[in-house]
Structures are given as structure tokens and as C-alpha cells.
Amino acid sequence: MNKMIISFFLILFSTTCSVFAGDVVRGNDLSQREFDNILNESNHMLHKLWNIIDQIIERDVDVYITPQISLGAARGMHSILINPRVFTPNLKNYPEDRLVVVLLHEYGHIVYNRKLNGRTSNRVDHEYAAFKYSVRQASYIAEDGDVGPIRQLIHYLPIRIKNGNRSDPHTIALKELTKERFWLEQLTKYQ
Numbered sequence: 001m002n003k004m005i006i007s008f009f010l011i012l013f014s015t016t017c018s019v020f021a022g023d024v025v026r027g028n029d030l031s032q033r034e035f036d037n038i039l040n041e042s043n044h045m046l047h048k049l050w051n052i053i054d055q056i057i058e059r060d061v062d063v064y065i066t067p068q069i070s071l072g073a074a075r076g077m078h079s080i081l082i083n084p085r086v087f088t089p090n091l092k093n094y095p096e097d098r099l100v101v102v103l104l105h106e107y108g109h110i111v112y113n114r115k116l117n118g119r120t121s122n123r124v125d126h127e128y129a130a131f132k133y134s135v136r137q138a139s140y141i142a143e144d145g146d147v148g149p150i151r152q153l154i155h156y157l158p159i160r161i162k163n164g165n166r167s168d169p170h171t172i173a174l175k176e177l178t179k180e181r182f183w184l185e186q187l188t189k190y191q
């Protein structure tokens with residue numbers, strides 16, 4: 001499975017691959033002990049998640065583990081923040097496939113920020129780009145034999161539309177994305 005994920009990512013990123021590699025970094029407010037535990041122990045339990053993290057840091061991104069954010073967040077063109085609870089095995093409501101999707105979404109923000117290269121865009125466009133990126137990547141993973149992440153998206157994106165505030169950029173972006181033929185194709189294939 002991990003080999004399959006690696007192969008899809010390498011193909012996908014071959015045109016944008018950077019020679020610079022980032023790292024997994026201990027963020028503010030996280031003890032060294034907690035950080036070491038995450039690196040040493042979750043590695044054995046969350047193979048898919050770490051596989052994605054490894055590929056993301058190879059593309060010039062530092063992944064900060066910090067309790068300062070609720071789950072995950074992208075900053076600029078080179079940083080992703082993840083809450084330490086992401087590395088808790090069997091996290092309630094967040095099976096590993098959903099965490100993979102969170103990481104893909106945040107990296108989608110990085111890809112879009114790099115594309116903009118300092119130009120401004122509105123928040124809806126940012127969320128639209130990140131969601132679309134995550135769906136596209138999950139569809140590649142599914143084509144390679146692992147339907148876990150795309151099924152998480154198929155399950156949760158409509159729920160986010162239903163429960164989200166109408167004026168929230170995430171909700172607006174998802175309404176747009178889920179009308180597209182690209183999304184409907186995913187439903188036909190993997191629902």
C-alpha cells in the first residue's frame with residue numbers, strides 16, 4: 001500500500017518537485033518528550049499518514065507539530081501545522097484515511113499559495129483549490145487501489161455543506177466543487 005501511494009505522488013509532483021526538503025519540527029508549546037513520543041511511536045501505527053507527511057516534507061515544506069491549532073493549517077508556501085492529537089491512534093471521528101485527507105487539503109493550500117506566488121485571492125478560491133486538490137489526490141490513490149481517502153471525502157464533504165455556515169468560505173467552495181462533473185464522477189466510481 002505504501003509503495004502505491006509513493007508511486008502516485010512521485011508521478012504527480014515530478015513537474016513541481018523541489019530540490020529542497022523540509023522537516024518535521026517541534027512547534028511551540030509541545031514538550032520534547034511529547035514530540036519524541038510522536039516520532040517514535042505513531043510511526044508504527046499510522047503508516048499511511050506518515051507516508052504522506054514524508055512526501056510533503058520532501059517538497060520543501062516544514063511540518064510543525066503544535067497544539068496551537070485545532071487540527072491542521074497551512075501557512076504560506078512552506079509550512080503546515082498539525083495538532084499532536086492527529087497522531088493519536090484510533091482518534092475519535094478521525095480514522096487514518098480522514099487524517100490523510102486533512103494533510104492533502106493543507107498541502108493543497110501550499111500548492112495554491114505557490115501558484116499565486118504572492119498574488120492575492122479570496123478565501124473561497126483558496127478553500128476551493130485545497131479541496132479540489134485533496135479530491136484529485138484521493139482519486140489517484142483510489143485508482144492505485146486504496147479507496148479509503150476518497151470514501152472519507154465522499155462521506156464528509158456533503159456533511160460539511162449541510163452543517164456549515166452558509167457564509168463560510170469552506171461551505172461556499174464545497175457547494176461549487178460538488179456540483180462539478182469531476183466530483184460526480186468520484187461518486188459514481190467510489191460511493
Ligand SMILES: [Zn+2]
Pocket residue numbers: 105109126127130
Ligand atoms: Zn482549507
